[in-house]
Amino acid sequence: MIDISHYDKPLTISVVGKGGSGKTAITTLLAKSISKLYKFKMLLIDADPTHPHLSHMVNLVPKKSLEKLRTDVIDEILTKAKDFEKVAENIDLEVYNAITESKDFSLFSIGQPEGPGCFCPSNALLRKVISSISKDFDIVLIDCEAGLEQINRMVIESVDILLIVSDISIRSVETAAAIRDSAKKFTQYKKLGLILNRVKGNANLIKKKLKELKLPLLAEIPEDNVITEFELKGKPIIDVPDRSKSLLEVKTLAENLFSTIIIE
Secondary structure, eight states, X not given: OBOOTTSOSSXXXXXXXXXXXXXXXXXXHHHHHHHHHOOOOEEEEEEOSSOOOHHHHTTOOOSSOHHHHHHHHHHHHHTSOOOHHHHHHTHHXXXXXXXXXXXXXXXXXXXXXXXXSOSHHHHHHHHXXXXXXXXXXXXXXXXXXXXXXXXXTTTTXXXXXXXXXXXXXXXXXXHHHHHHHHHHHHOOOSEEEEEEEEEOSOOHHHHHHHHHHTOOEEEEEEOOHHHHHHHHHTOOGGGOOTTOHHHHHHHHHHHHHHHTTBOX
16 A cells, blocks of 8 residues: 655656656656556646647647636736736636546646747746645646756745656766756755666666766666657657556656555
8 A cells, every 4th residue: 555644745756857858758657657556646747838748648638738827817817807816816726627637647738838938937837836736636747847947946846756867978967967956955855866768788887977976876768669669650658558668667666666655
């Protein structure tokens, strides 16, 4: 039996990393693994405003994005002269209505900005949304924006488990170390570790670098022809077969993560 009662509900897992490291694919495989292994009520959040690909990878289309909700609120206040407080009171309800559900998990997306400018307003609202709606779930799994932005802006301040995805390049590992350093300042994580993705050949040089940087290695995900084929054909990664080497390793990762909170 899994007991997460000693965590403030929900247990929040954030997946971060350098752009192109494969964090969204790892998030998808982790969602698939957790949903098959356990009976948690799980919310996935696509928090990447530049490349919101999680919905395609999990084959679940959000009803409305957070960015669309934000612009609709501004429109109601400015053009329809609606009272700000009344509109604000309905935001949580609008967010709940925007969540899309499947039999295994639910999905909410930050979405892409509809106009020019930075993602600051959406990130600020996302932080509030994570706090307000996530309490109704056991697990919240967040696919974060690449890099340091959402950590430095404290969007995922209350994260419990921070998973940093890196490929087998030195630059990616150094980015992972920078993410770890920022997370120490701006989050309250209880567990942090690195997932080495698309591993092929001898990775001893990278592992040596990880030790130098004092980055704990949680999993090595191998180069996987099945994943490559799915990506080339544009097929949802959530549908990869059980024989996928990547899925098998991520399943083991999920078991290891939750083994620390198992009570017989």
